Amino acid sequence: MTEVLVTQDGKPLHQSVQRALFHSKMRALLLIAPLLVFFIIGYIMPIFSVLYKSVDNDVVFEIIPETASMLQEWELSVGETPPEAIYASFAREMLTAANQREHGRLGVHFNKDISGLSSKFRRLGRQIKRWDFEDGQPFKDKFIASDEIWGEAALWADLKVYSERYTAANFARAVDGRLTPDGFEIRPENERFLMKLFVRTLTLSVVITLITLLLGYPIAWLMANVRTRTANLLLIMVLLPFWTSLLVRTASWRVLLQDTGVINSFLQWGNQSLPFLFSGAPYELMYNQLAVVIAMTHILLPFMILPIYSVMKTISPSYVRAALSMGANDWTAFWRVYFPLTVTGIGAGAILVFILSVGYYITPAIVGGTDGTFISNSIASYLKSNQGLGAALASLLLFIVLILYFLYDRFVGIDKTKLQ
């Protein structure tokens, strides 16, 4: 039989320690509680609410719940309109909706996917209040008398598709498709643009990341290897734009790049005095992808330089010296010894710049024209006009970033990334 260790007040030691630990854990939790609450309210909840909004179809179920459920149970067969029971239920619920002035909202909702329905619902709402519900005539005839569209099988097939409680319609649209009674269908060429915007956003973000790396790496090296005074000066020069408003920096690029801007005016002037050196035609530097790449590279450069710099600071110069003394030439010493030590900083900088630029909004909107807008510009405009679609686009962007993050972790390893 083992002796149970007890503390002075006679309680088992095990329990006492547990209690003390519990208290200190609670205290720790209390300390981070404000942050935790902020994190949940300000970050986790909005993400889930956006995810929910992208599939939620509650407008239909709020206004015509019975009709919507009946439509879901209705077996679709080609060219058939729904049975009288559905028409009757639709009439009853539409009358209630019209009396509460909610029919228009339903029309606006369906109109997002079936063009032309908004006015049909508005008209139906006006007329339905005058219908005689007790005269024994089939409701289907009443609907068709009010507008022929209610007798069209294709419309009802579409209504069934868009009356599901949780809908994939927004995601279908986010990838340039639409839902049909037969399933998913890609939209015709002249209506596709969202996928192109996604591809453009990702491509340009990669380009921007690579350019910031090419420009930022030497600067970071310089900062890590010159005298402290010079390094501080360089650091201030890197940070100064960082402290300037984003809008101001973007607008200044516009002043520089536009057709009558500083650069083109200078070339124009050069062309007049030294025609053999300068070409005269104004170059199109503004309102295109070039402008976006230039402006965003400038704005995001510090995010690349700082992580690389902080890693380079910690690399002892003796490593490279050792390599050189053992017969490596400059290139080998850099590539085989120094560079691998900076990879963690590059990884951190690249991830920062890439993820920031994927979600960039203001700069593309101002300098991008139509060639250079990003998917976030569409998300912003849809969040005003069509929340479901905006939410679906935002979710899709989130998924894409998560997948890229996963791939990065798989091939580079997130634990190899150093952020400080």
Add this chain to the structure above:
Amino acid sequence: MKNKFTLLLASTFLVSGAVIAEVDEMTVVSWGGAYQNSQQKAYTEPYSADTGINFVWDESSSEAVNKLRIQAESGDISWDLVDVVAADAIRLCDEGLARIVDPDTELESAPDGTPASADFGDLIVSECFIPQIVYSTTWGMRNDVAEWNGAMPSSVCDVFDTDKFPGKRAILPNALNNMEWGAYCSRSFNRDQASVYAMLETEKGQQAALDMWSSIKDDLVFAASAADVPQLLQDGEVVMGSTYNGRLFALIAEGGVDNVEMLWDAQVFDLDGWIVPANLPAEREAAVMEFVRFATDTQRLADQAKYISYGPARASSAPLVGQHAELGIDMAPHMPTDPNNSKNTILTDYEFWADYRDDIDAKWEAWKVN
């Protein structure tokens, strides 16, 4: 504890009851800037002087639909009167968020006795909407372009003629108005409002309008906002640009830029006006309706035009439009509704846009990207 809570609740009711019984403050929602200023000068300042009612301004008109939705859901409507564009008014009315207004009993008749419904005429585009001003989206043109050899565009379709009028054109980034002009100029006859919208209801017509824009796509600059266009014109970045007529007025008349001129041909009319939120408490509703009756009478609408170049929505106000309050220039020639400027106009067809907006927007965006 329970008693304490009941007491608290009761006192809250008492306090709020006291506030409701006497309305001495109203929250009005508008757009801010020069426009809101014109409303203050013409409507609320005289009304405050008469009645002692205070006005609190909320510059939320651009997000009015969403914010009003939220207020209605929470049941706590803090706004008394909201200034919105007609399309938003229709939407708010559809969703039951705006109160229905009977113009003939709730609004003032014209001085000659014409009932309000006839005085406003077609501009009452929704039973909740109380029209206030007519504004238009139209074109500003540089008059110092050397390549034009002294010629100036006289028709909106000259925008599509880059041989005769070379140079860049700035347009607003939305399909609205641009689709109308595309459709209008793609026709060689029957260029009128009805045929433009009939055309845009068909796939073929929409494509024809887009093709029109495709023909000059390389020369287009898509402005980020309405305020961008005057800037681009002034900088000489573009030789023509379309935006709201008030913005161009600010550039030309107030800013004194004399190398930009207006082109009024086929200007697209749009409306701005008031809605009263639905389900206001009775006292507040009565108070705000009284203010609305005052603020939308013939004289008040004409007064607003002293401060901004938007046309009054009542026919009876037009003859009363006077001079700019600070510049002292005659405002009539700068009004989109002036007979000389409105020889050829398109009035936005709100029902059409409510039905086709989602569809056409998608096509327009796709066209922009491709």
